[in-house]
Amino acid sequence: DVKVTQSSRYLVKRTGEKVFLECVQDMDHENMFWYRQDPGLGLRLIYFSYDVKMKEKGDIPEGYSVSREKKERFSLILESASTNQTSMYLCASSSPGHYSNQPQHFGDGTRLSIL
């Protein structure tokens, strides 16, 4: 089974802090994704990566950056955390291919609170 592991289930940080959310997958997937989930808004894509050191902006990249130095690890960085970044963050990975029927596999999520 694919395993996507997020480093924390719950995290509390203060405004202005630099926050790192880590995600590791064990299935050698090329593609990795970061989403945030807010009530009534569903999942919104922040950034994704289809290869090591490659990244592309999703729908809501403002205030975030990412790092992918190794294939299995994809990190989300909040450069200067703000209260409007309080949310559930979900990491996912998938097999490559533009027309793939392979689903994205998700981690358990990190519930981040910015005080």
Next chain:
Amino acid sequence: AQKITQTQPGMFVQEKEAVTLDCTYDTSDQSYGLFWYKQPSSGEMIFLIYQGSYDEQNATEGRYSLNFQKARKSANLVISASQLGDSAMYFCAMREGTGGGNKLTFGTGTQLKVEL
């Protein structure tokens, strides 16, 4: 315009009955894929079923089936014989043919509650 629309914020169903969760989509691509995910209260996202735009038959996976009506751009999830464990949030998502990386666009979800 929303690419994925789920018009039912909440649904109730009696145990052992069937329930249909609605999903409509908007795309100009000929090649695309539709996914349904389940998210229990514990938070993990569980993949349920996939339908490709060129698939001639509706997808089925156990008690889950996808009622795919291409001309109407709808991909409704049907859960037969509902169980208490089906209570969860359900998301419809679409992969469009253009662009790389298998990006998905998600709907806002439907909260399903199964009652005794």
